[in-house]
Amino acid sequence: DAMVIQNPRYQVTQFGKPVTLSCSQTLNHNVMYWYQQKSSQAPKLLFHYYDKDFNNEADTPDNFQSRRPNTSFCFLDIRSPGLGDAAMYLCATSRDGVAGNNEQFFGPGTRLTVL
């Protein structure tokens, strides 16, 4: 089945120790998104790629970076995790940008714990 896969599902890191979260998709969608979701809150968009074009949200901290080496994979790098970065990180894809066929398919998420 076509899907969005996130690894790992749970990640524990130490304060200040870089961490990378990965996302892959078999949907062949053009757009990939990274969201941060804290408990009882809505998903907060960090950035997205339309194909190779990177779009950063204005309020996304510089501590968060992303890479999309090819259509299928997208990575979220947190350079120096702080305690406030502990959250669920959701990857999502959509066939087109939001103005088009933009139903978003979410992966299961990676729950990040910062010690």
Place this chain on the structure above:
Amino acid sequence: GQQVMQIPQYQHVQEGEDFTTYCNSSTTLSNIQWYKQRPGGHPVFLIQLVKSGEVKKQKRLTFQFGEAKKNSSLHITATQTTDVGTYFCAGLRIQGAQKLVFGQGTRLTINP
């Protein structure tokens, strides 16, 4: 910036009762989407509304988009325990940066 306000934040009902959640945007929307997130799960797309005044139904779920395309609602008739979860609306504004803005979500719990 654009805000999408969603109420109520929490709703607890007896199984069989109806449930409604409302979304209001500060600006006119191009379209609005609804997602359901089960406890411990990830958001799952339910539906997209595009036209002014549009009404769509999925079994016991009825979705409406306001005439001014600034508000939307989701109504569940005769709730079942499988309806438990958080329901998010997400709006796409007409002008400016093309991104979905999520409402805060309504968490639905049900007494069996």
